[in-house]
Amino acid sequence: MELGSAMQIVTLLDAQKLSLWRRPIFLLFVMAAAMPIAFSTWYALLNNFVVEVASFDGADIGLLHTIREIPGFFAVGVIFVIIFMREQVLGLVSLVLLGTATAFTAWFPQMGGILALTMLSSIGFHYYETVNQSLQLQWIPKHRAPQLLGWLLAMGSAASLVAFGVIVVTWEWLNLSFNFAYMVSGGITVGIAIFCILFYPQFQSPTPQHKSLIFRKRYWLYYALQFMAGARRQIFMVFAGFMMVERFGFHVHELTSLYLANLLLNMLLGPLFGKAVGYFGERNTLILEYFGLALVFLAYGGVYLFSWGAIIASALFVIDHLFFSFAFALKTYFQKIADPADIAPTAAVAFTINHIAAVGLPLVMGLVWLASPSLVFVMAAIMSVISLALAFLIPRNPLPGHETIFAGRNPSAN
Numbered sequence: 001m002e003l004g005s006a007m008q009i010v011t012l013l014d015a016q017k018l019s020l021w022r023r024p025i026f027l028l029f030v031m032a033a034a035m036p037i038a039f040s041t042w043y044a045l046l047n048n049f050v051v052e053v054a055s056f057d058g059a060d061i062g063l064l065h066t067i068r069e070i071p072g073f074f075a076v077g078v079i080f081v082i083i084f085m086r087e088q089v090l091g092l093v094s095l096v097l098l099g100t101a102t103a104f105t106a107w108f109p110q111m112g113g114i115l116a117l118t119m120l121s122s123i124g125f126h127y128y129e130t131v132n133q134s135l136q137l138q139w140i141p142k143h144r145a146p147q148l149l150g151w152l153l154a155m156g157s158a159a160s161l162v163a164f165g166v167i168v169v170t171w172e173w174l175n176l177s178f179n180f181a182y183m184v185s186g187g188i189t190v191g192i193a194i195f196c197i198l199f200y201p202q203f204q205s206p207t208p209q210h211k212s213l214i215f216r217k218r219y220w221l222y223y224a225l226q227f228m229a230g231a232r233r234q235i236f237m238v239f240a241g242f243m244m245v246e247r248f249g250f251h252v253h254e255l256t257s258l259y260l261a262n263l264l265l266n267m268l269l270g271p272l273f274g275k276a277v278g279y280f281g282e283r284n285t286l287i288l289e290y291f292g293l294a295l296v297f298l299a300y301g302g303v304y305l306f307s308w309g310a311i312i313a314s315a316l317f318v319i320d321h322l323f324f325s326f327a328f329a330l331k332t333y334f335q336k337i338a339d340p341a342d343i344a345p346t347a348a349v350a351f352t353i354n355h356i357a358a359v360g361l362p363l364v365m366g367l368v369w370l371a372s373p374s375l376v377f378v379m380a381a382i383m384s385v386i387s388l389a390l391a392f393l394i395p396r397n398p399l400p401g402h403e404t405i406f407a408g409r410n411p412s413a414n
Contacts, residue, residue, distance in 0.1 A: 008201040012139060015203055024139040024203045025148065027088075027196060031132060032152045033159040034095055034192040038102040039125060040163040041185035044256065049178050053109045060111065065238070065362060067115050072126040072355035076213065078348040081127075083211045086202055087344060091131035095193035098124030103186025106179035126351065134347040137335045138205040145335055149328040150274020157266035164260050207340035214345045218403050221393055222334050222346075223353050225286075228387040229327060230354035231361055232293065235380040236324065238362045239369065240300070240317055247303065247373075248310040258314060262321040273325055282333040283394040289326040290391055294384035296320045300377035333394060337403040 015023050050056035050064065081090055101121035108117060140148050163185060170176060215223075244250040244258070277285045296316055303313050338346060369376050393404045401407060 009204050010201040011204045012206060015201075018201075022200060024135075027200055027203075028132075028136060028139065028152060029155050030192065030196060031091065031095065031128075032155040034189050034196075035098065035125070035128060035132075036156050036159040037163055037192075038099045038121075038186045038189035040160040041167065041181055042102045042105065042121065044164055044167050044259075045178060045181060049106065049109075050114060053106070053178060054111065054114055056111075064115060064118055066359065068118050068122045069355055069358040071119065071123040073352055073359050075126050075130045075351035075355065076348045078127055078130045078351075079211060079213055079345045082131075082209070082344060087131050087135055087209070088200075088202055089197070091128050091135060092193045092197045094124045094128035094131065096124070096190050096197075097121070098128060099186040099189030099191075099193065100124075101186070103183045103190065105182045105186075106177070126355075130348050130351045131344075133331060133351070134209075134344040137331060137338075137343045137347070138207070138209075138340070139203065142332075142335055145332045146276075146278035146329070147271065147274040149331060150270045150272070150277070152270075153273065153325060153328060154267045154270030157263045157270060161260060161263040161267060164256060164263065168256055168260070205340075209344035210341050212345065213349070214342055215349065216342070216346075218401070218407065219334075219337070219342075219346065221390060221404050222330070222337070222350065224390055225330055225387060226350045226354045227356060228383055228390065229330065231357035232380055232383050232387070233324070233354075234358050234361045235297075235365060235376065235383075236320060239365065239373075239376055240320060243300065243303070243373065244310075244313060244317065248313060250310075258317050261318055265318065265322060266325055269322070270325065273328075277326070277329045277332060281396055282329045282336070282398065283391065283396055285326050285329040286333070286391040286394065287388060289323050289329070290384050290388035292323040293320070294381045294388060296323065297377045297381035297384055301374035301381070304372075304374040304377075333398055336398045337400055339400060 010018070012024060020026060047061070050061060054060075056064070078090070085093075098121050101117045101124060105114070105117050105121075108114065136149065136152070137145070167176075167181065171181075241255060244255055250258075280288075296319055299308075299312075299316050300320075302308055303316070334346070334350070335343070365376050365379070368379070393406070395402055395405050395407075
């Protein structure tokens with residue numbers, strides 16, 4: 001492939017005549033691998049870096065995570081960026097920003113520098129994730145979406161597994177520095193993104209995307225499920241790992257081992273999860289996910305109420321993560337009900353809705369945690385039950401105009 005092919009515009013149909021490695025689906029896999037190399041390294045080293053190098057306390061870390069979630073809340077801005085820039089280019093430029101900010105993280109070990117670079121890397125991460133979801137649903141045929149999304153989950157998990165694994169194996173052995181780890185991981189992500197910008201053509205989806213803010217009444221169930229998913233995700237991300245450290249005194253290598261176990265299982269089971277969604281449908285898959293999460297969160301509460309041990313808590317941590325892996329069924333549900341021209345703007349709106357709870361919930365739940373850790377998990381279980389009730393409203397065969405069990409089958413419905 002010659003340099004400058006990035007200027008070419010190729011339809012998805014014509015792209016099937018290209019070499020396998022130059023096709024849209026292959027590009028999605030490359031991007032799925034590139035993002036975690038930087039992000040997983042940043043995430044794995046973050047707590048040690050800010051404490052050991054920048055002397056952060058709990059309040060500082062809370063502020064950092066609040067800053068990190070703000071770009072997710074404003075992901076709706078993607079709609080206005082794609083007026084001037086193609087989605088594929090925006091996704092790859094966002095990867096460059098994520099990688100660059102990660103690479104320079106250790107260069108500014110003061111509060112202001114760390115927060116500024118966190119904001120930049122978060123803009124790259126959240127804009128990439130928003131565009132990536134849109135491209136997946138535009139480029140992958142509906143009948144292949146569950147299986148391919150499962151394989152993409154496996155690819156991302158494999159890249160994260162490599163990043164975590166390299167850190168665990170080489171950190172003390174090679175006496176690595178934070179700066180070296182961040183520079184290498186961020187540089188690899190930047191290199192992959194630039195390669196894709198230069199050597200992949202611009203793929204043209206068959207349906208032009210709306211480039212304006214769109215809310216449709218018929219998508220209300222999708223919006224509601226996205227909001228609840230964001231709330232549950234924050235409780236898991238903030239408090240599940242914190243419980244393992246506070247309650248059981250897990251060290252860095254022990255908690256990292258749990259993350260590695262999660263990633264390995266996702267890598268191995270991701271394709272099976274995709275087949276399960278394709279076979280059982282989005283309704284049944286999401287019902288299983290939310291029912292399972294409700295039980296897991298209640299069991300987390302039982303760790304405190306009944307003084308269960310570290311083995312049970314570790315098992316719950318892994319099972320919790322596995323249930324969350326079924327979340328891509330929500331993507332395929334939307335793909336089935338959406339007007340094809342709505343995919344890009346609705347992906348941006350949904351990402352913002354998903355992050356509404358992310359901005360304020362950790363602070364509120366942190367105050368509840370001080371009074372009763374088990375109550376935090378009981379509240380998460382209630383959120384899962386609400387999601388479960390909403391999942392029962394998904395039709396067995398969702399279609400445009402038949403988005404919920406109450407809707408008819410009129411494709412023109414708004």
